[in-house]
Amino acid sequence: MEPFKLIRVHDNQAAIRTALMAGSRFIAGGTNLIDLMKLHIETPKQVVDINKLPFSGIEELPDGGLRIGALVKNSDLAYHPVVIKKYPVLSEALLSGASPQLRNMASVGGNLMQRTRCPYFYNTDFACNKRNPGSGCAALTGYNRMNAVLGTSDHCIATHPSDMCVALAALDATIHVQGTKGSRLIPFGEFHRLPGQTPHVEHSLLPGELITHVDIPGMSYSYRSHYLKVRDRASYEFALTSAAVLLDIRGGRIQKADIALGGVGTKPWRAVPAEKVLNGASADLQTYRAAAEAALSQAKSYKDNAYKIELAKRTLVRALTTAAAIS
Ligand SMILES: Cc1cc2nc3c(=O)[nH]c(=O)nc-3n(C[C@H](O)[C@H](O)[C@H](O)COP(=O)(O)OP(=O)(O)OC[C@H]3O[C@@H](n4cnc5c(N)ncnc54)[C@H](O)[C@@H]3O)c2cc1C
Numbered sequence: 001m002e003p004f005k006l007i008r009v010h011d012n013q014a015a016i017r018t019a020l021m022a023g024s025r026f027i028a029g030g031t032n033l034i035d036l037m038k039l040h041i042e043t044p045k046q047v048v049d050i051n052k053l054p055f056s057g058i059e060e061l062p063d064g065g066l067r068i069g070a071l072v073k074n075s076d077l078a079y080h081p082v083v084i085k086k087y088p089v090l091s092e093a094l095l096s097g098a099s100p101q102l103r104n105m106a107s108v109g110g111n112l113m114q115r116t117r118c119p120y121f122y123n124t125d126f127a128c129n130k131r132n133p134g135s136g137c138a139a140l141t142g143y144n145r146m147n148a149v150l151g152t153s154d155h156c157i158a159t160h161p162s163d164m165c166v167a168l169a170a171l172d173a174t175i176h177v178q179g180t181k182g183s184r185l186i187p188f189g190e191f192h193r194l195p196g197q198t199p200h201v202e203h204s205l206l207p208g209e210l211i212t213h214v215d216i217p218g219m220s221y222s223y224r225s226h227y228l229k230v231r232d233r234a235s236y237e238f239a240l241t242s243a244a245v246l247l248d249i250r251g252g253r254i255q256k257a258d259i260a261l262g263g264v265g266t267k268p269w270r271a272v273p274a275e276k277v278l279n280g281a282s283a284d285l286q287t288y289r290a291a292a293e294a295a296l297s298q299a300k301s302y303k304d305n306a307y308k309i310e311l312a313k314r315t316l317v318r319a320l321t322t323a324a325a326i327s
């Protein structure tokens, strides 16, 4: 690890000012950043500890929604009674991630900002456009079993690794940030960036901008939901594929469906084509299969990851079937 200066801040403006200096990084739980620093993948000159900032609360909003502070720990969010009751899909997604010890440290802001698990990104002996822009992408011709099939480019095929973000994508969350020019809101779908020609640009935060909290809207309909994650082992493992589904079913017909996929996209993947098939259709296996076909219709596989396309379809069908069966 390179030497760095640790700066503890006690107010937002000090955090933003300090983080504006070149080579600065915020640190929350440290479960991703410290690993990257040990491997010399991130080499900040100064690390801004934001843990004393007032963003550790969870509050219900007058419109029925929920405001979640950026410093709320993944465990506290997963076990919060309102989340369990009103947003079980978020609780399920959080509890499927990492391990209890990691979830006790990991924050909501850090989870949103966590970096890919592409093995070539972590190994500095290999070319990686995300780590070293313009150097190439070793995964394109290398071992790419874990890599993405949706949203890829000729410059990067890395998946976004978060489970929490898949649920937040389906729930239409909004991210609140603060910077030198004040506060602004970023719709969830606009927060993470597709790799395109600039895979090192992963999100839409401006220099120094701090995530303060995340809002989930109140649900205008009563829904059944499920988060299903498929992985190589039952715990402490990233998704091969996952699906977050919310369904409003009345009289055997789907009135509304909100669907997102994980493990397959270069960002948390809102499956709009699947929603179009589901909305207004009969709630049955034939519809779910058609939705899964639509969700993966634009998928492109590489040498070792063609299996993900079929697995993602089956994951979505199973998640829809499970959610629909909830009484
Ligand atoms: C072994 C292992 C297994 C894991 N398995 C899973 C899994 O199965 N599913 C899953 O979803 N995740 C998994 N994770 C990832 C884990 O969820 C993340 O490491 C964690 O969420 C990061 O949160 P943190 O608070 O520790 O972030 P930090 O490491 O403190 O920060 C990460 C990044 O976020 C930035 N940041 C933090 N807070 C803010 C803020 N408020 N505003 C702006 N920037 C901010 C930091 O500058 C840094 O760039 C795993 C991690 C490990 C180590």
Ligand code: SF4
Binding pocket: 116, 118, 119, 120, 121, 127, 128, 129, 130, 131, 136, 137, 138, 139, 140, 147, 155, 156, 157, 158, 199
């Ligand atoms: S897929 Fe992306 S992260 Fe992986 S080696 Fe290629 S450029 Fe790097």
